[in-house]
Amino acid sequence: MANPFSIHKSTENGLSVLALEGYLDAHTAPEFEKTVQGEFEAGRVKMVVECSRLSYISSAGLGVFMSFIEEIREAGGDIKICGLAPKVFQVFDILGFSALFDIVPDLPAAVQRFQDAPVKET
């Protein structure tokens, strides 16, 4: 059985946009981790993770956000998260990610948030 998951990379106003699609679980999280690692190592530390086509996330996927965020912020960047469907948002929210990450409705809002608050104050 397939665990469909894919990441589409693009740039928007100098930001690195990672659009996630499908199911982000313990099987597919390594791919996401590799992608974020690649962006970080390339110096692209201002990232928007666009989730409007993300159907599912488990703790393995959430762990990727957590494991990189300090290094990314120390390098002057941030991860802004946008486009979460209610079913996916409830997972972020119940664990308190709303306090740790900027979670905004859509890509334009994420771009704006980078202008207003380049790094979330926690």
Next chain:
Amino acid sequence: MAWERSFALHVPSSTENLAMIRDFMKSVGTQAGLGDMDVARLELAVDEACANVMEHAYQDDQSQEVKIRAIVDDSAVQIEVIDTGKGFDPTTVEQLKLKELVSAKRTGGLGMRLMKSFMDEVHYEVQPGVKNELKMVKKLKKETPLEKETP
């Protein structure tokens, strides 16, 4: 108890089978009459339990088998996740605050936190060398107000 139905799924211990496990739980939850949001919570809780077994109890040994049993009656869905691997009790994982986990560069414990948040009961029984069993209960009730929340 008016009636009871039992369903079971056995899969090789590999994370590629998590999708199959979620599909199974979706069918069970829907047939039990849970709403969409609660079905999603059930899928996630069982995914987390099974991912823990695959990673910790069986340490990615794909020759092993994860067993999931679901018992549905008119009041609840009861889940049993059974393994015969190294007894790993996820309920003993230290529950640090999110910020502390980030600072410590640790992501452990998030799965258990989700299971406890999304299920009504979570218990773990270890019989060393015999079997380890994680039992979870989702009561059948109306959806919580969280249903209507959006980002």
